[in-house]
Structures are given as structure tokens and as C-alpha cells.
Amino acid sequence: MAFQTIKSSVKDTELIERRRKQIIQSAIVLFQEKGFHRTTTREIAKESGFSIGTLYEYVRTKEDVLFLVYEAINDRVYNHLETAIELKEPSLENVYMAIDSYYRLIDDMEEEVVILYQEVKSLAPHLREVILDKERQMVKFLKDALLLSMPEGFDKQRAELLANNIFVQGQMWGFRRWILRKQFTLENYIKYQIDFLKCSLNND
Amino acid sequence: MAFQTIKSSVKDTELIERRRKQIIQSAIVLFQEKGFHRTTTREIAKESGFSIGTLYEYVRTKEDVLFLVYEAINDRVYNHLETAIELKEPSLENVYMAIDSYYRLIDDMEEEVVILYQEVKSLAPHLREVILDKERQMVKFLKDALLLSMPEGFDKQRAELLANNIFVQGQMWGFRRWILRKQFTLENYIKYQIDFLKCSLNND
Amino acid sequence: MAFQTIKSSVKDTELIERRRKQIIQSAIVLFQEKGFHRTTTREIAKESGFSIGTLYEYVRTKEDVLFLVYEAINDRVYNHLETAIELKEPSLENVYMAIDSYYRLIDDMEEEVVILYQEVKSLAPHLREVILDKERQMVKFLKDALLLSMPEGFDKQRAELLANNIFVQGQMWGFRRWILRKQFTLENYIKYQIDFLKCSLNND
Amino acid sequence: MAFQTIKSSVKDTELIERRRKQIIQSAIVLFQEKGFHRTTTREIAKESGFSIGTLYEYVRTKEDVLFLVYEAINDRVYNHLETAIELKEPSLENVYMAIDSYYRLIDDMEEEVVILYQEVKSLAPHLREVILDKERQMVKFLKDALLLSMPEGFDKQRAELLANNIFVQGQMWGFRRWILRKQFTLENYIKYQIDFLKCSLNND
DNA sequence: CATGAATGAGGGTTCATTCAT
DNA sequence: TATGAATGAACCCTCATTCAT
Numbered sequence: 001m002a003f004q005t006i007k008s009s010v011k012d013t014e015l016i017e018r019r020r021k022q023i024i025q026s027a028i029v030l031f032q033e034k035g036f037h038r039t040t041t042r043e044i045a046k047e048s049g050f051s052i053g054t055l056y057e058y059v060r061t062k063e064d065v066l067f068l069v070y071e072a073i074n075d076r077v078y079n080h081l082e083t084a085i086e087l088k089e090p091s092l093e094n095v096y097m098a099i100d101s102y103y104r105l106i107d108d109m110e111e112e113v114v115i116l117y118q119e120v121k122s123l124a125p126h127l128r129e130v131i132l133d134k135e136r137q138m139v140k141f142l143k144d145a146l147l148l149s150m151p152e153g154f155d156k157q158r159a160e161l162l163a164n165n166i167f168v169q170g171q172m173w174g175f176r177r178w179i180l181r182k183q184f185t186l187e188n189y190i191k192y193q194i195d196f197l198k199c200s201l202n203n204d
Numbered sequence: 205m206a207f208q209t210i211k212s213s214v215k216d217t218e219l220i221e222r223r224r225k226q227i228i229q230s231a232i233v234l235f236q237e238k239g240f241h242r243t244t245t246r247e248i249a250k251e252s253g254f255s256i257g258t259l260y261e262y263v264r265t266k267e268d269v270l271f272l273v274y275e276a277i278n279d280r281v282y283n284h285l286e287t288a289i290e291l292k293e294p295s296l297e298n299v300y301m302a303i304d305s306y307y308r309l310i311d312d313m314e315e316e317v318v319i320l321y322q323e324v325k326s327l328a329p330h331l332r333e334v335i336l337d338k339e340r341q342m343v344k345f346l347k348d349a350l351l352l353s354m355p356e357g358f359d360k361q362r363a364e365l366l367a368n369n370i371f372v373q374g375q376m377w378g379f380r381r382w383i384l385r386k387q388f389t390l391e392n393y394i395k396y397q398i399d400f401l402k403c404s405l406n407n408d
Numbered sequence: 409m410a411f412q413t414i415k416s417s418v419k420d421t422e423l424i425e426r427r428r429k430q431i432i433q434s435a436i437v438l439f440q441e442k443g444f445h446r447t448t449t450r451e452i453a454k455e456s457g458f459s460i461g462t463l464y465e466y467v468r469t470k471e472d473v474l475f476l477v478y479e480a481i482n483d484r485v486y487n488h489l490e491t492a493i494e495l496k497e498p499s500l501e502n503v504y505m506a507i508d509s510y511y512r513l514i515d516d517m518e519e520e521v522v523i524l525y526q527e528v529k530s531l532a533p534h535l536r537e538v539i540l541d542k543e544r545q546m547v548k549f550l551k552d553a554l555l556l557s558m559p560e561g562f563d564k565q566r567a568e569l570l571a572n573n574i575f576v577q578g579q580m581w582g583f584r585r586w587i588l589r590k591q592f593t594l595e596n597y598i599k600y601q602i603d604f605l606k607c608s609l610n611n612d
Numbered sequence: 613m614a615f616q617t618i619k620s621s622v623k624d625t626e627l628i629e630r631r632r633k634q635i636i637q638s639a640i641v642l643f644q645e646k647g648f649h650r651t652t653t654r655e656i657a658k659e660s661g662f663s664i665g666t667l668y669e670y671v672r673t674k675e676d677v678l679f680l681v682y683e684a685i686n687d688r689v690y691n692h693l694e695t696a697i698e699l700k701e702p703s704l705e706n707v708y709m710a711i712d713s714y715y716r717l718i719d720d721m722e723e724e725v726v727i728l729y730q731e732v733k734s735l736a737p738h739l740r741e742v743i744l745d746k747e748r749q750m751v752k753f754l755k756d757a758l759l760l761s762m763p764e765g766f767d768k769q770r771a772e773l774l775a776n777n778i779f780v781q782g783q784m785w786g787f788r789r790w791i792l793r794k795q796f797t798l799e800n801y802i803k804y805q806i807d808f809l810k811c812s813l814n815n816d
Numbered sequence: 817c818a819t820g821a822a823t824g825a826g827g828g829t830t831c832a833t834t835c836a837t
Numbered sequence: 838t839a840t841g842a843a844t845g846a847a848c849c850c851t852c853a854t855t856c857a858t
Contacts, residue, residue, distance in 0.1 A: 244830085244832080245831075246831075257834090
């Protein structure tokens with residue numbers, strides 16, 4: 001995955017993968033608790049169970065950790081969405097199910113999602129682009145699924161915007177839970193959002 | 205406004221207000237450019253046109269500046285929304301117009317909106333609550349406007365969620381403009397979103 | 409002096425000068441004791457009588473301190489040589505006296521001289537050039553003095569090399585004192601070197 | 613050679629010698645490029661073609677590498693000088709030839725010579741003494757050769773200083789080449805310096 | 817003998833905040 | 838009120854050295 005993007009001075013790739021998993025896991029907890037800037041590299045190392053020196057064997061800068069975290073979160077959502085959508089027979093019913101499972105994933109990843117909106121700006125342009133690309137891909141999945149499930153001639157822009165809305169409303173469940181959880185259950189939230197989508201598709 | 209919330213060692217309230225306006229203005233520019241953490245208090249002071257010592261006469265911590273900025277941005281949106289919605293005769297048509305003007309404001313404030321998602325977490329709970337309260341208020345405005353414009357018995361939860369969607373979709377135009385502007389004009393975007401709202405309201 | 413070369417965030421130039429003098433003085437002692445790399449910025453600050461933060465108000469990097477030190481040492485030698493040589497009537501006798509006083513200065517500056525051979529390479533090219541230029545100037549002083557005191561037609565290359573020899577033999581008294589002091593007094597050393605020069609000038 | 617001075621955890625002395633040669637060679641290149649302190653032990657190991665662990669089998673500290681390098685350079689000059697001077701019949705002509713070949717060696721070793729003035733101070737007193745002793749020896753060679761070639765009763769101090777001068781002027785060709793090479797060829801330089809020596813010897 | 821992952825003390829630098837003027 | 842020099846805790850990162858395999 002990130003082996004081309006983030007350099008390590010350790011050679012054993014299997015070890016790199018294992019250590020980086022530890023790093024990502026600790027960083028997610030810490031970033032969610034205190035944000036990227038308030039988290040120190042020493043804390044990440046300590047939480048990961050090794051020394052600061054070891055951390056820097058697997059990562060070159062603190063920013064690298066941020067990228068690793070973004071990538072891990074993004075990848076997880078991406079893979080989930082991809083498998084949920086790649087159906088033999090595209091149909092609206094299947095799109096709804098995919099969205100449903102997407103929302104449930106977000107619910108499961110609530111800590112992680114909060115991080116997504118923190119510091120993409122801190123990333124070097126090159127790394128930032130990797131992250132945003134994947135995000136664009138995800139929106140595209142949703143859009144394509146909609147287009148394939150609707151009669152030909154369905155407005156592409158409309159599909160694009162709906163895909164964006166779905167995507168963001170999913171994340172909204174994560175990063176605005178302080179307001180939404182007071183009034184909605186996950187089931188509730190999903191049902192409503194899918195209902196809204198339905199009529200947005202049917203109506204002209 | 206913030207006179208109860210943020211302490212100053214200067215007495216002249218008129219002066220406080222003037223200086224703080226300068227601070228907010230500079231900070232918005234800087235935070236948007238480099239984010240809250242990468243901006244130094246010295247830079248804020250310099251951009252504001254006075255010395256670091258003076259900055260600390262009108263603000264007690266760097267976090268105070270963040271709060272001031274949040275508050276200023278939030279207030280502007282809030283006031284805009286309030287005056288747009290407070291109609292004598294609530295009607296759907298008027299709600300649509302309010303949303304339209306809300307989206308246009310966001311478009312106008314694109315720099316500011318990006319800041320909103322940065323560092324609410326950095327605020328002391330006490331200050332954070334002030335900000336979030338105002339946000340809740342705004343959603344409530346939208347929700348109430350919807351309820352008043354719809355026949356009695358309209359599902360309150362549905363209204364709540366629609367209000368949230370509208371609110372977030374507005375902000376989405378600000379913080380996801382890197383993806384949206386490629387495919388939509390502001391007019392376009394507004395039209396589509398209001399269309400979606402319409403059928404979400406009409407349909408059962 | 410260094411005001412164009414080394415930036416400071418303090419405005420009061422008189423203060424800059426005073427503080428930098430302290431820095432230079434402390435750094436000379438420390439560099440001579442432990443060398444540039446083994447000396448920490450914290451030590452320099454402490455020895456200077458202020459905090460590490462203050463040090464960095466007057467200097468931007470550790471390398472800047474090195475430059476300041478080089479410049480101070482070089483300048484002192486330079487000024488000494490300049491005033492010793494700028495005579496109304498150039499004459500060999502006067503050149504000998506200048507050399508004599510140059511050697512005595514080096515003797516006085518033994519600690520400083522050792523530093524000169526340490527880390528010019530560590531300096532940014534731009535700063536290094538400033539230092540080397542001054543050194544070239546000094547050799548030129550000696551060379552010109554020789555040429556003016558000798559009959560016209562004296563071999564210029566010979567003068568150049570003699571100037572270099574004198575210059576380096578002066579420094580040799582500083583940086584090889586561990587071997588020379590065992591066998592020579594300063595008086596001795598000067599007398600011999602000037603004697604050598606004399607016959608190198610007279611003979612063909 | 614260094615087997616008594618620098619400890620190794622490897623027994624096979626032939627191997628030690630081979631490995632150390634590699635170490636010295638790499639270190640010379642690196643020290644000359646970036647100086648002792650800016651060169652890392654990892655770099656030395658890598659350039660030597662083996663792992664960091666292996667490096668530490670043949671050397672106990674980084675300082676040991678410095679010593680090894682000093683010793684290698686010094687030894688080479690020393691041996692050269694020794695064989696050049698140890699004549700059956702001491703004569704001035706032979707001294708001049710020895711000096712000539714010494715200067716040519718320095719010219720050949722320009723990279724190495726630069727290193728000599730870097731960090732003798734970093735060495736433990738015990739190691740430093742080994743290096744300086746050899747240097748003293750070299751000066752003594754020159755001095756003795758002079759004394760043997762001159763009529764009895766030649767001033768010993770004078771010989772001592774001349775020997776020092778020759779020695780340092782040789783090194784000067786190495787470490788001040790940035791200024792000398794602009795104006796002298798090696799031939800030139802040697803000729804002048806030997807000329808100077810001649811008249812310093814002849815004249816009273 | 818060789819390897820290279822692990823360690824952690826320590827270094828250079830930044831920056832929010834204070835306080836005497 | 839306004840200034841800006843002074844402070845020092847804290848941060849990111851490096852690198853000599855060790856040791857289990």
C-alpha cells in the first residue's frame with residue numbers, strides 16, 4: 001500500500017506492515033482525543049508500544065503518520081463501499097443496500113471519521129492528492145451505481161450531486177453525532193436518508 | 205457580544221471592539237491560509253497592525269482568538285439566516301428563498317467556512333458549547349421554518365433531519381469546493397438542492 | 409557589521425550589538441574548549457547569561473553563531489593588520505614591524521586562532537565567502553606592502569607566496585603551539601621568521 | 613598497527629585489517645565531503661559495504677574511525693617522508709628532493725589533508741597523543757636531515773623552525789588550495805618554497 | 817562473524833505568554 | 838494603553854550504540 005509513498009529505513013516489509021498497523025491504531029486514538037497537532041510523536045510511539053527511535057524507523061515525519069492514518073481510514077471505507085456496490089446486477093435496491101451498509105460502517109468508525117476533517121491541509125500536496133483521489137473515487141462509485149440503476153438519460157449532474165450528498169451525509173453521521181444522536185437512532189437516520197434519496201430519484 | 209466570554213485587560217469597550225475586529229479579520233486570513241496551529245500569535249498581531257503585547261491586552265490566550273473567529277463567522281451566518289427566515293407569514297416559498305440566500309452567503313464566505321471544521325475541539329468545553337449552541341440554533345431555525353410552512357402533523361424528526369441536511373449541504377459547498385466547483389455553478393447547486401428538498405417534503 | 413548578514417528579530421540595533429558581543433565571547437570560549445559541534449546552543453545561551461529563547465532572538469541558527477565568531481576573530485586580525493601596515497612611507501622596516509605586531513596579536517589570541525581551522529565548511533557558501541574574502545584581503549595587504557617596499561620589478565608571484573607564508577606561519581604559532589612553545593619563545597619565533605623573510609627578499 | 617590501540621571483537625587479524633581498510637577508505641571520502649560530525653556511522657558502514665552491526669565489530673566508537681583515518685593518512689605521509697629522507701649520504705640536494713617529493717605527495721592527497729585539521733581535538737587524549745607523536749617524528753626527520761646536511765654548529769633552533777615551516781607549508785598546499793591554486797602550479801610552488809629554504813640556510 | 821531492528825538521550829529550534837518600561 | 842525583549846517548556850527528529858537472532 002503505502003510502501004511506495006512513505007519511506008522506511010527498515011527492510012522487512014512484513015515487519016513494516018505490522019509496526020505501521022500499531023502506529024495507525026495508536027494515532028487514531030490519540031488524534032481523535034486531542035487532534036493531530038496536540039499529539040506528540042513520543043505519545044504515538046509510547047502508545048504503539050515502542051520507543052521514539054523505533055517510530056522513526058517506520059515513518060519519516062509526523063506528517064507521515066497523519067497520511068498513514070488518513071489512508072487507513074479512507075481505505076477501509078473505500079473497500080467497504082467497493083464490495084458493497086460491485087454487484088452483478090445493478091439495481092436501485094442494491095444501491096440502497098450499499099448506502100445502508102456504508103452508513104453502518106461510518107457508525108462503527110465514529111472515532112476515525114472525526115479525524116478526516118482535521119488536517120488534510122497539513123499534508124504535502126503530493127500526499128494530499130492521494131487521499132483526495134480516493135475520496136473522489138468513492139463518490140464516483142456511488143454516482144455510477146445510481147446511473148446504472150436508473151433509466152438511461154438520467155441527469156448526470158443530478159447523479160453527481162446525489163452521490164456527493166450521500167457521501168457527506170454519511171460522514172455527517174460521524175462528525176455531527178453530538179447533535180444527531182440526540183434525536184436519531186442509526187436505523188432512523190438511515191431510513192430517512194434513503195427515503196429522501198428515493199424521492200429525489202423518482203420525482204422530476 | 206464576547207465581552208462576557210473573553211476577558212480583556214482594557215476597559216474602553218469601544219476600543220476593545222475595534223481591536224478585536226482587526227484581530228478577527230487577520231486571524232481569518234491566516235487561519236485559512238495555514239490553519240490554526242501553524243499560525244503564530246505574532247503573525248496575528250503583526251497582520252492586525254499592532255504589537256504582540258497589545259494583542260494580549262485584548263485576548264488572554266491564542267485559543268481566545270480561535271473562539272473570536274468562530275463566533276464572528278457563526279454570528280454572520282446566524283444573523284443572515286435569522287433575518288432571512290423571520291417572516292411574517294411562513295411559507296415554503298420563503299423557506300426556499302432563505303435557503304437560497306444561505307447558500308449564497310456560504311459561497312461568499314468560502315474562506316471562512318473552511319475554518320469552521322478545523323479546531324472546535326481545541327476550544328475549552330465552555331467556549332465550545334457557545335459555538336455549538338449557535339449552530340444548534342441555526343438548525344432549529346430551519347426546522348421551525350419547515351414545520352410552520354408545512355401542514356400540521358408533518359413528521360418532526362423528518363424536519364429535523366432535513367434541516368440538518370440543508371445546513372450541512374450549505375457548508376459542503378464551502379469545504380468541498382475542490383470537488384464541487386468542477387461540476388457545478390452556484391446556481392446549479394442551489395437549484396438541485398432545493399429540488400431535492402421539495403420532493404423530500406412533498407412525497408410520503 | 410553583521411547586520412546585513414545575520415538577521416535578528418530584535419529591532420534595537422544597539423541592543424543587538426551588545427547581545428551579540430556576549431554571544432561571541434561565550435561561543436569563543438566554548439568552541440575553543442569543545443569545538444563547534446560539541447557545544448550546544450543551550451550552553452552558549454547560558455554562558456551568555458540569558459535564556460535559549462533570547463539567544464534565538466539575536467541569531468537564527470547555530471551556524472549563525474559560528475559565522476559571528478569567525479567574523480569577530482577575522483575582523484580583529486584584519487583591523488590590526490590594516491592599521492599596522494597602512495604607513496605613510498612604505499618601507500621594509502615597517503613591514504617587519506607589522507609582521508612582528510601581527511605575530512604578537514596571534515599570540516594574544518591563541519584560543520581564537522584554534523577555532524579558525526574548525527568548521528568553515530559548515531557555513532553556508534554565502535557566509536563562507538564573506539570570511540574567506542577577508543582572509544584574502546589580509547594576504548593582499550601583506551603582498552602589497554612587500555611590493556611597495558621592494559624595488560620595482562620584484563617578482564609578484566614571489567611576493568604572493570611570501571605573503572601567504574607569513575600569514576600561515578603567524579597562524580601556525582597559534583594552532584601548533586603544542587609543539588612550538590616547547591622550543592621557542594614568542595620573541596625567538598618572530599625573530600627567526602623575520603630573518604627568513606629577510607633573506608628570501610634579498611637573495612635571488 | 614592499530615591493533616594495540618583500537619580494540620576489535622573479531623579475532624582474525626587478517627580480516628580486521630581488510631575490513632578496517634574499507635572503513636578508512638569510506639570514511640576519508642565521507643569526512644572530506646561532510647566533515648566528521650556530519651558523517652554518520654551508518655553512512656560509513658554502508659559505504660564500506662557492510663552493515664552497521666559489522667562496523668561495530670571492528671571499531672568500538674565513531675571516534676575510533678576518526679583515529680583510524682588520522683593514522684592512515686599520517687602513516688602514509690610518514691612512510692613517504694621516511695623513505696625519501698633515509699639516505700646513506702645526507703646532503704642538501706637530497707633534502708631538497710625529499711621536500712619536493714613530500715609536496716607532491718600532499719598534492720596527491722589533497723582530500724585527506726583537509727581532514728587533518730578537523731577534529732584532532734575530538735580524540736581521547738590517549739589517541740590524540742599517538743597522532744601528534746607521529747607528526748613530531750616527521751618534523752624531526754626534516755630537522756635531522758637539515759642538521760646532518762649542514763656544517764656542524766648550525767643553529768638547532770633554526771633547523772627546528774625551518775623543519776616546522778616546511779612541514780606546515782606542505783600542508784598549506786593542501787588545506788589552502790582554494791587560494792593557492794589560483795596563482796601557483798605545483799611546480800611553481802615547490803620551486804619557490806625550496807628557493808626560500810635555500811637562502812634561509814645559506815644566509816646568516 | 818554478520819545482521820539490522822531497537823533504543824533513548826540529547827540537540828536545534830519554536831512560540832505562547834509575561835512584564836518592565 | 839502600547840511595546841517588544843525575555844523566557845523556557847516542549848516539540849520534532851537524529852544517530853551512536855547494543856544485542857538478539
